[in-house]
Amino acid sequence: MKLGSHYLGHETCQFRVWSPTRKQVSVHLLSPEDRLVPLTQGKNGYWEATIEGVSPGTYYQYQLDGDLERPDPASHSQPKGVHGPSEVIDHSAFIWQDEAWQGLPLSQYVIYELHVGTFTPEGTFDAIIDRLPDLVDLGINAIEIMPVAQFPGSRNWGYDGTFIYGVQNSYGGVEGLKKLVNACHQAGVAVILDVVYNHFGPEGNYLWAYAPYFTDRYKTPWGDAVNFDQADSNEVREFFIQNTLYWLETYHIDALRLDAVHAIYDLSAQPFLQQLGAAVERFNESTVYPRYLIAESDLNDVRVLQSREDGGFGHASQWCDDFHHGLHTILTGENSGYYCDFGSIEQLAKSFKQGYIYTGEYSPHRRRNHGNIPKNTTGENFVVCIQNHDQIGNRLLGDRLSQLVNFERLKLAAATVLLSPFVPMLFMGEEYGEKAPFQYFVSHSDPGLIEGVRKGRAEEFKSFGWENEVPDPQGETVFEQSKLHWEQGFTGAGKVLRSLYKTLIELRKQKPALSRLDLSSVQILTASPQKVLSVQRQSDQGAILVIFNYEESSLDFNPQCSHSTWQKILESTATQWQGSGYSYPETLPETLSLAPLSFVVYEQP
Structure with a gap:
């Protein structure tokens, strides 16, 4: 039952x-x-x-x-x-009208992460429906919704939810979410829901009154850990497994993004995450199309992706933080906090080849060795991005990449993600260079809790050396400031950037060498110490070569490709992309003169 x-x-x-x-x-x-x-x-x-x-x-x-x-x-x-x-x-x-929806292979996903409350002025599920045509026109075929489990008040990222089966009332509740999923499927868009199984929010958490849902055996940043491996943990696991199946069955959700699975403390021989993977696999046996689990883990542990027969959890994919960090440091030059572990072009090249950068090497930030080798993985096992809610919102001022780098670097960022051999993800507004911050916000009612959140945020930023005053997460101002300005995407530089994103997504879908996520066919060449990356991707229908120059100066580069003819199909320097106007050769020469902060794409039939 x-x-x-x-x-x-x-x-x-x-x-x-x-x-x-x-x-x-x-x-x-x-x-x-x-x-x-x-x-x-x-x-x-x-x-x-x-x-x-x-x-x-x-x-x-x-x-x-x-x-x-x-x-x-x-x-x-x-x-x-x-x-x-x-x-x-x-x-x-509720009368569903998505019978024609057959799902999409995960390898074809182009994901768009959004926060319901700030995606539109209204901040509701219904209002998202009105924006679906814009997303479809861009080339998006999957939206990822930040958590909607009932949380206190009306302003929250969603990770403070306390009723994991509930749907936030201020967003539109049960009916609103079903209408959104129904509309997405009718538009050919998959829906990924972010769920939180590693902790519960501090306000409105009444589970303690019922049963041993928590254990003091382990401590988390949010207090006692969820009880996944102590006495009575069988029924705790059942509570979460039923929740996963509830979203897939009752709301027709296509995939779940599992928040911070590294914060699920479980030393059992048959871990909960493995059991969850098995439950979804059994569910898929009776469905028309498969549903997916996408984990967030900062452990660089391939067990998340390995089959259960090989001792893994059997999840379909995971967020790849290493890719983000490697690219972010090259584009911005930032090296504080966890960014001190990154910054070289060789690291980005390694990530292009296998996702993880740290596969057992010493991590200066962690002051220990980190990660293992992601054997037998494919591109669809990794979701990559240059912006997401964490990497923006956990900055002191919530500043987006558009506030950190110039336009040429924004174009480089877009191409690096969208032409990678992984599942790409955009964060809402990224496609046109949204200028508004995405800040951390809550709306608690307990004064002591509010003050605790304020102090906790201040502590978080010490390792980054950010000295500005921390914005008040409880204040309504940070929430209102975080709302999108859609008009930016249809004029000036915003329109140009959006058009480039659209072109890159079309290219990814149209060219078999780019849509194929077989990592064994990816060839990488760097020009260290210069920050130049050459990526060749192959398929039976031809090859694609992308050369990225992250340097501020021009330089000569030998891509060391085969001598067959390579034809230019896209360059970021073109005036239509507000580039310098420099024109790369129509056919690839033996030595190529690279324009500063640019990329060029060649094709070989």
């Missing part, structure tokens, strides 16, 4: 909750009439009942041991926020 409340039709609802330490559990129905109905205790600490006279929209709470009342840990809807009652939802009432 599934956790939570499940409306069965005909004013009948099934309730099920796990609470092994309680002697008595009842469901308190608050509307339309006040009723208290005892639940029956079953195996493994579950309490359940099927109750008549319950209609959709009924508010309820569980009463524990006769006095303590709390919302449902598996609540599907919290219309009055994290401290209010839960709501019975009739999921069958």
